[in-house]
Amino acid sequence: MQSRTTIGIVLLLVLGLAGGFRCLTDTSVFDHDYRHRAALVRRAERLDSLRSQLPERGVIGYRSTTGDTGEYYMTQYILAPLIVVEQDSITPAPCILLSDSGHGVSVHHAEDD
Amino acid sequence: MVVVLLALIGPIGVGYLLVRWLWPERGSLWFTSLFQVCLGVGLGLGASSAGFFVWLTLFGSAGRGLAIVESILVGGLCLALLFARRQIKVIPETVAPSDQPATWRLRRLAVVVLVVLVLCSLFRFVVAASRSPHGDWDAWAIWNLRARFLYRGGDSWRDTFTNAIAWSHPDYPLLVPGATARCWYYAGEETTLAPQVVAGLFTLATVGLLIATVGALRGRTQGYLAGIVLLGTFSFVELGHAQYADVPLGYLLLASLSLLIVHDHLARESWLALLAGLLAGFAAWTKNEGALLAAALFVSRAALLLWTSGWRTCLREMLAFALGLLPLAALLAGFKLWLAPANDLLAGQDWSTTLAKLADGQRYLLILSQFAQFLLNIGPYAIPLLILYCLLLGRARDPRHRASIAQVWLILALALAGYFVVYLTTPWESVLSHIQTSLDRLLLQLWPTFLLAFFLGVASPEEAHR
Numbered sequence: 001m002q003s004r005t006t007i008g009i010v011l012l013l014v015l016g017l018a019g020g021f022r023c024l025t026d027t028s029v030f031d032h033d034y035r036h037r038a039a040l041v042r043r044a045e046r047l048d049s050l051r052s053q054l055p056e057r058g059v060i061g062y063r064s065t066t067g068d069t070g071e072y073y074m075t076q077y078i079l080a081p082l083i084v085v086e087q088d089s090i091t092p093a094p095c096i097l098l099s100d101s102g103h104g105v106s107v108h109h110a111e112d113d
Numbered sequence: 114m115v116v117v118l119l120a121l122i123g124p125i126g127v128g129y130l131l132v133r134w135l136w137p138e139r140g141s142l143w144f145t146s147l148f149q150v151c152l153g154v155g156l157g158l159g160a161s162s163a164g165f166f167v168w169l170t171l172f173g174s175a176g177r178g179l180a181i182v183e184s185i186l187v188g189g190l191c192l193a194l195l196f197a198r199r200q201i202k203v204i205p206e207t208v209a210p211s212d213q214p215a216t217w218r219l220r221r222l223a224v225v226v227l228v229v230l231v232l233c234s235l236f237r238f239v240v241a242a243s244r245s246p247h248g249d250w251d252a253w254a255i256w257n258l259r260a261r262f263l264y265r266g267g268d269s270w271r272d273t274f275t276n277a278i279a280w281s282h283p284d285y286p287l288l289v290p291g292a293t294a295r296c297w298y299y300a301g302e303e304t305t306l307a308p309q310v311v312a313g314l315f316t317l318a319t320v321g322l323l324i325a326t327v328g329a330l331r332g333r334t335q336g337y338l339a340g341i342v343l344l345g346t347f348s349f350v351e352l353g354h355a356q357y358a359d360v361p362l363g364y365l366l367l368a369s370l371s372l373l374i375v376h377d378h379l380a381r382e383s384w385l386a387l388l389a390g391l392l393a394g395f396a397a398w399t400k401n402e403g404a405l406l407a408a409a410l411f412v413s414r415a416a417l418l419l420w421t422s423g424w425r426t427c428l429r430e431m432l433a434f435a436l437g438l439l440p441l442a443a444l445l446a447g448f449k450l451w452l453a454p455a456n457d458l459l460a461g462q463d464w465s466t467t468l469a470k471l472a473d474g475q476r477y478l479l480i481l482s483q484f485a486q487f488l489l490n491i492g493p494y495a496i497p498l499l500i501l502y503c504l505l506l507g508r509a510r511d512p513r514h515r516a517s518i519a520q521v522w523l524i525l526a527l528a529l530a531g532y533f534v535v536y537l538t539t540p541w542e543s544v545l546s547h548i549q550t551s552l553d554r555l556l557l558q559l560w561p562t563f564l565l566a567f568f569l570g571v572a573s574p575e576e577a578h579r
C-alpha cells in the first residue's frame with residue numbers, strides 16, 4: 001500500500017512540475033500579436049494624433065482596407081467611450097476627408113450628416 | 114500603485130473579518146486563516162464591484178463621494194467585526210484525519226513543489242503583465258473595454274450597452290469591469306495594474322481556497338496535492354493572467370461550495386449558508402454562465418438537503434441561501450431588463466431552427482466528442498492521471514463527506530448539461546467554431562470545483578497509509 005501511495009503522489013508532483021516548467025518555458029506570451037504592449041502603444045499613437053478631430057462622445061464609423069478584426073477591436077478599445085461601428089468597406093458611403101495622420105489613419109466626415 | 118492596493122485591501126479586509134467573525138474556532142490555524150483570507154477576496158471584490166455599479170446607477174458617476182462613503186463603511190465594519198463577539202455551535206467531530214509520521218516526508222516534498230509552482234506562476238504573471246499589460250484578446254475586447262466605458266464615460270457610462278458593438282458582448286454582467294473601473298476611480302487614472310491585480314488575486318485565491326477546503330476536511334497533504342494539480346494546470350494560470358472573467362467565475366463557484374461544505378461539516382450556521390448564496394450571486398454578476406452555475410448550486414443544494422435532512426431543514430437552509438442570492442439576482446435582473454441589450458445566443462434563436470438542431474443526432478455526437486477531447490486536453494492529460502491516482506490510492510474511507518461530494522458532482526453535471534444545451538442550440542453557423550473558441554474556458558471555470566470533488570472523494574495519503 002505504501003509504495004502505491006508514493007507512486008500516486010509522485011505522479012501528481014510530476015504533473016504539477018510539468019505545468020510549472022511550461023510556465024517558465026512557454027513562449028506564447030512573447031508573441032508579437034495584438035496583445036503585445038508595443039502593438040497597442042503604436043496603434044494608440046496613430047489614433048491620438050487624430051483624436052482632436054473626433055467627438056468626445058457618440059458613434060463614429062470605422063472603415064479599414066485590411067479587414068483586420070483585431071485592429072478594429074483595438075481601435076474601439078483605444079477610442080472608448082466613443083462607440084466605433086464597423087462600416088461596409090466594399091460599398092462605402094460618400095464622405096469628405098477631414099484629416100490624414102500620414103501613417104495609414106485618416107478621419108472623414110460622412111456627406112449625408 | 115499604493116492607491117490601487119488600498120482600494121482593494123479595504124473591502125477584502127472587511128470580507129476577511131466577516132468570515133473570521135462567523136468562523137467556528139477549530140482546526141489548523143494556518144488552514145483556517147488561508148480559508149478566511151481567500152474568501153475575503155471574493156466577498157470584498159464582489160461587494161465593492163456591485164456597490165460601485167449601484168452607485169453609478171444612482172448618482173450617475175463616481176467621484177470623491179464614493180471614496181468617502183466607502184471609507185466610512187469599510188472603517189465602521191472593520192471596527193464592528195474586530196470588537197463584536199459571538200458564540201458558534203460547532204459540530205463535535207474532528208474533521209481532518211490525524212497526521213501519520215510515515216507521510217511527513219511526502220508532505221514536505223509536496224510543500225516544496227507547491228512553493229515552486231507558486232513562484233513559477235508568479236513569474237508567468239509578471240512576464241505576461243509586462244508583455245501584454247492590457248491582457249489577452251477578450252480582456253481588451255470585452256472586460257477592460259467595459260471598464261474603460263464605466264470610467265471614461267462619466268455620466269454617459271450607459272453608452273456602452275448598445276448592440277452597435279455586439280461583438281463586445283454588452284449584455285455581460287459587470288463584476289470584473291466594475292472592480293477594475295472602481296480602482297481607476299480611486300487611482301484617478303487608468304492604470305493597467307488594476308486589472309492585473311484583480312486577475313492575480315482571483316487566481317491565487319482560487320488556489321488558496323482549494324488547498325484550505327481540501328486540507329481542512331481531508332488532511333494537509335491532500336490539500337497541498339489539490340493545489341499542486343490546480344497550479345500545475347498551465348491553461349489555468351494562462352487564463353488567470355489573461356484578465357478574463359472565467360477564473361473569477363470558477364473561484365466564486367468554488368467559494369460558494371466551500372462555504373456550504375464548511376457549513377455542513379464544521380458549524381450549521383445559517384449565516385454561512387447566506388454568505389454562500391451571496392457568493393453564488395456574485396457568480397451570476399460575473400458572466401452569463403454564472404446564472405446557470407448559481408441555479409445549479411441552488412438545485413443541487415436543495416436536492417442534497419431533501420435527501421439528507423428532510424423538507425423542514427431544506428426549507429430553512431435554502432431560505433438563508435436564497436436571502437444571500439437575492440440582492441445580486443435583483444441587481445442582475447435590473448441590469449438585464451433596463452440596461453443590457455439582448456443576448457446574442459438568445460436573440461439568435463427561432464423555434465423551427467432550434468427544434469431542427471435538437472433533432473440532429475450528428476450534432477450531439479460532434480459536441481460530445483469535442484467535450485471528451487477538451488477534457489482530455491486539460492493539464493494536458495490531467496484527468497487520466499487523476500484517474501490513475503484514484504486507482505492507486507482508492508476511495509476515501511470516511512463516509513461523512515459523501516453527501517457533500519455527491520452535491521459537487523451534481524453541480525458539475527448540471528453545469529456541463531447546461532453548456533451542452535447552449536452548444537446544441539447555438540445560433541452560430543458552425544457549432545465547431547463556437548466550441549473551439551469557448552469550451553476550454555468553460556471547462557476551466559469548473560476545473561477547481563472538479564478538483565474539490567476529486568480530492569474530497571479520493572483517499573488521502575494519510576488514509577492510504579493506515
